[in-house]
Amino acid sequence: MPKPTGGKLIERVAFDLKGTAQDGAGGTTTAFTEQFQCRAGYIHLRGGEGVQAARLQGQHPxxxxxxxxxxxxxVTTDWRIRDVRSGAVFNIRDITPGLDRLFIDFLCQKGVAV
Incomplete structure (x- = not known):
C-alpha cells in the first residue's frame, strides 16, 4: 500500500460502534453511534476478479x-466507517496496521448491509 503523507488525508470520516438505543416505545433497538472522527485517505481498489465481481453487484471495496x-x-470489524461529508457508510472487512506504525489500513466495502 502506498503511504500517504499528511496532505493526502483529505477526507473526514467518523467511526461508529453498534450499540442499543431506545426506540421510543419503551423498548430498545440496535443502532450505530459515533465514537470519534478523524482525517482519512481513500485508496480505490482496481484489480482482481473479486473486486470486479463486487462492483458488478453494486459493492465498492x-x-x-x-x-x-x-x-x-x-477499532474492530464490528465497527463501521462513515464519510462525514457524503454520508456514505463502509463496513470494515479487515484491519492492517502499517509496518511503520504510523498508519492503519481498513479494508472496507461500501454498498453492503451490515
Whole structure:
C-alpha cells in the first residue's frame, strides 16, 4: 500500500460502534453511534476478479487509511466507517496496521448491509 503523507488525508470520516438505543416505545433497538472522527485517505481498489465481481453487484471495496492513534487502534470489524461529508457508510472487512506504525489500513466495502 502506498503511504500517504499528511496532505493526502483529505477526507473526514467518523467511526461508529453498534450499540442499543431506545426506540421510543419503551423498548430498545440496535443502532450505530459515533465514537470519534478523524482525517482519512481513500485508496480505490482496481484489480482482481473479486473486486470486479463486487462492483458488478453494486459493492465498492476500498482501503481507508488513517493515522494510527489510541482511538483508531481500538477499532474492530464490528465497527463501521462513515464519510462525514457524503454520508456514505463502509463496513470494515479487515484491519492492517502499517509496518511503520504510523498508519492503519481498513479494508472496507461500501454498498453492503451490515
Amino acid at each position: 476500498q482501503v481507508i487509511q488513517v493515522r494510527s492513534s489510541l482511538l483508531t487502534r481500538g
